[in-house]
Amino acid sequence: MAVTPSYQEKELLHRLSEGDKQAFTTLFDIYWDNIYSVALVLTKSPQLAEDTVQEIFLKVWNKREELASVDRFDNYLFIMARNHIFSEFRRLKIRQEHIALLQAHFDSALQTPEDQMLYKESTELIEKAVARLAPQQQQVYRLSREQGLTHEAIAATLGISVHTVRNHMVRAIKGIRDYLMNQDNTLLLTVALIRSML
Secondary structure, three states, rough: OOOOOOOHHHHHHHHHHHOOOHHHHHHHHHHHHHHHHHHHHHHHHHHHHHHHHHHHHHHHHHHHHHHHOOOOOHHHHHHHHHHHHHHHHEEEEOHHHHHHHHHHHHOOOOHHHHHHHHHHHHHHHHHHHHOOOHHHHHHHHHHHOOOOHHHHHHHHHHOHHHHHHHHHHHHHHHHHHHHHHOOOHHHHHHHHHHHOOO
């Protein structure tokens, strides 16, 4: 992480609190690696860590008007990341039985008709969620999840910045998650949620 003098950081936070997107991008670039490292230690998953950083900076933007009074932005981000991750852990723990059952389904390579039906239904549910996304969010999500491209490769393919790719991904995942959370079938919901983030 680059070292940012406190006076420069305060200026960036002040500008961000007034809606300055360039200040947001600068802070994003400065602190991305640091928060990603914290998230990676806590989640043990590169993908979850990356998604966590996206969620954190989305919250930063949404709460930008409060930031002018923040003294230590690095501490602010760390606490936000920690709380977000622990909240996600608590949410996921509620579905632990369903996750274990899902793992058993995957381990058996979808050998039973019930497994195959669950997989088919979860695929259809994810597709409905993706279809509701904005066009560029759809495109970025499909290139990442369906074709396995890295954010750098997606940026090169679409002629946009990696930063923009990351923003589209976090919004896509949030949109998919919000749609799936409105479904009634708990097991199907769990399958679809996990598969949409793999």
